[in-house]
Amino acid sequence: MKRKLPLTDDNDENLDRGTSRRDGTAPNANHFTHLSSRVSRQEVNFDELPYDPADRRRISDYIGQNLQDDIRRKYLIRGPFKPPPGFKFPETIIAGHPRRCQSNWFTRYDWLEYSEKVDKCFCLYCYLFRDCNMGQGGNDAFVIAGWDGWNKSDRLRDHVGKCNSFHNTAVKRCNNLLKPGQSIGAALNKQSNLTKEMHLIRLRTSIKAVRYLLNQGLAFRGHDESEESTNKGNFRELLQLLADGNDKVKEAISKAPKNNKMIAPEIQKDIAECFAEVREPCNIILFQKICSLSL
Numbered sequence: 001m002k003r004k005l006p007l008t009d010d011n012d013e014n015l016d017r018g019t020s021r022r023d024g025t026a027p028n029a030n031h032f033t034h035l036s037s038r039v040s041r042q043e044v045n046f047d048e049l050p051y052d053p054a055d056r057r058r059i060s061d062y063i064g065q066n067l068q069d070d071i072r073r074k075y076l077i078r079g080p081f082k083p084p085p086g087f088k089f090p091e092t093i094i095a096g097h098p099r100r101c102q103s104n105w106f107t108r109y110d111w112l113e114y115s116e117k118v119d120k121c122f123c124l125y126c127y128l129f130r131d132c133n134m135g136q137g138g139n140d141a142f143v144i145a146g147w148d149g150w151n152k153s154d155r156l157r158d159h160v161g162k163c164n165s166f167h168n169t170a171v172k173r174c175n176n177l178l179k180p181g182q183s184i185g186a187a188l189n190k191q192s193n194l195t196k197e198m199h200l201i202r203l204r205t206s207i208k209a210v211r212y213l214l215n216q217g218l219a220f221r222g223h224d225e226s227e228e229s230t231n232k233g234n235f236r237e238l239l240q241l242l243a244d245g246n247d248k249v250k251e252a253i254s255k256a257p258k259n260n261k262m263i264a265p266e267i268q269k270d271i272a273e274c275f276a277e278v279r280e281p282c283n284i285i286l287f288q289k290i291c292s293l294s295l
Helices: 065-078 104-108 124-128 154-160 166-178 184-216 234-244 247-254 265-277 281-291
Strands: 092-094 097-099 112-115 120-123
Touching: 065 124, 065 166, 104 112, 120 124, 124 166, 154 166, 184 234, 184 247, 184 265, 234 247
Parallel strands: none
Antiparallel strands: 092 097, 112 120
């Protein structure tokens, strides 16, 4: 047995805290010394990040959001630190009875991890996002000093809590971190990138049409460029021809906002003037590269 508790009237008190009150030599609630110095990316060796929860730094010790997220991803890919199969957990006397951590808890709770160093359990997910939501479970025993109330296994269920609990919020953040394409920020960024891509496709197509008409010495405008017209002029008819032969161009033009179609007479004039102003060899090469970008 690891420790033995003298039987007193208050043995049942404080048994579910991070550090149960068991004898005069019980470790302080802040069991392990916090390393307060900040750490930059240059100082981090991702392959040597501590496995045991008692040896880890706080995520906020790492400098910068990107580094902190990379540290979180590394720990999530590793998964919770669990004892090896067949590991014999130390016994502790609680309220006059020998108690120990149970191996089946790690099967039931995928977030649970164990520190052999201090013989306590921790929550991986809450550790990773502890500093994001202090005051709503950030001070929970599973996050700070570790939990060793082996006689109260329902405490594991209580830690999970309801759908909006600190723990479940941390789980959602972990899922978003491993699947960034599902987060709101990533969705907005993806939409922004798609908008830019569609804009460039329309611009390149207009440049190609202008270059062809200039080389052929053909007029750009038509007498009737309305949607109902059967002949909208050389420029717009050529754009439609290019769109019919390329699905990406067709999609970009058909879904373009009214103020970003890249077909207005002013746009045609600006592109034509760019061709006229390209005189220096370096400008010619640059403009040719822009015009030749594949759709």
